[in-house]
Amino acid sequence: MEPDNKDIKEYLLLAKAINDDIVDYENYNIGRAFLRNQRRIASGSRKQRLVRSALRIAAVLLLPFILSTGILSYLYIGQMQNDKEVSFLEVVSAPGVITKMELPDKSKVWLNAGSSLRYPSRFTGNERNVYLSGEGYFEVQSDKQNPFYVSVNDNMKIMAHGTKFNVNAYGDEQWIETTLETGLVDVIMNKQSVLLEPSELAYYDRSNQKLSIRPVNVDEKTAWKDGRLIFRNTSLDEVVKQLSRRYNVDIVMHKRTNIDYKCRASFSTESITQILDYLKLVAPMKWKIAETKQLLDSTYPRQRIDIWLK
Structure with a gap:
């Protein structure tokens, strides 16, 4: 039809x-x-x-x-x-700033001042890979089928499934520290690999390329994410370095002695000047805020503080 x-x-x-x-x-x-x-x-x-x-x-x-x-x-x-298609994103935490962020898998990350994290717009395959420069605290969502990797300088990787841990890998330090709060992580460095348990720290010495484990006070290593600084028998040099990052200032040490002064203290809301006054009780020193002059481009450089050890 x-x-x-x-x-x-x-x-x-x-x-x-x-x-x-x-x-x-x-x-x-x-x-x-x-x-x-x-x-x-x-x-x-x-x-x-x-x-x-x-x-x-x-x-x-x-x-x-x-x-x-x-x-x-x-x-x-x-x-x-x-x-x-997967694009890569990068979050940079400016000097003097602590940045909190969430990854595509709902894992949470805190970035310390002067740190950055590079990660994909979404995780694909059977691995979740991120790339850290500086210091970061991680709360990783549990996923046994897709392990979570944090890559840092010196070809080091930290592997986790679902856990909380801190990685300190600033490029100007002579070491890399990984501190475990909960769960388990593998710290992989070249042919070396160590398994961390809670309240343990993996210490990698860049000078001799050795990786070791030691017990640690976790709060001392992770307090920064809550805006606190905890020093326990910490050298004055290390204290000054952390203060410089925290308060976004350049601190110049003028030493007249080889004595390695140690500091034991906790700070949270104190100003940089209040902390420096406290340090005068720890070591024979004086400090002064340098005069800041405007540059040719009408901007100002970072504030500088000079410290003299007597």
Whole structure:
């Protein structure tokens, strides 16, 4: 039976609907449009006769459908390819600033002053990889099938599944420290690998490239993320270095002695001047804030503090 004018009219409307969908492909929802067109074909009591009649309709009506199918498939594949693209992001914590952030897997990270973290817009494959410069505290979401890796300088990696730990890997230090609060982590360095348990610290000495484990007071190593500084038998040089990062100042030590003074103290809301006054009780020293002069580009350099040890 030859298709009548009504059949042809309905298929012309169907072809036009498909063509309209193609023209509007920038906002095209493939699944919704497919179901809509399917309903058009299947609706009405004349479904079977329309299907049989379709075989007899001129090729000019069939061609737009074939082209539309090809275009829709292309758009769908293109969308899948875009979904596979992964970009890398980097968060930088400015001097004097502590930054808290959340990763695509809902893991949380705190970045200490002068630190940065590079990570993908979404984790793919069977590993979750991030790249740290400076110091970061990690609360990793548990996922035994997809371990979490923190890569730092010197080809070191810290592997975790679901745990809390701190990594101190500033480039100007002679060491890298990994402190475990809860869970388990593997510290991997070249051919060396050590397994940390809670309240342990992995210490990597850059001068001799040795990796060792020692017990540690976790709060002393992680208090910075809560805005606190804890020093326990800490050398004055190390105290000054941490103060410089925390308060975004340049501190210059003028030593007249080789005595290594130690400090035992905790600070939270104190100003830099209050802390320096306290340090005068620990070591025979005096300090002075240097005058800051405007540069040629109308900006000002970082504030500088000079310390003289007597």
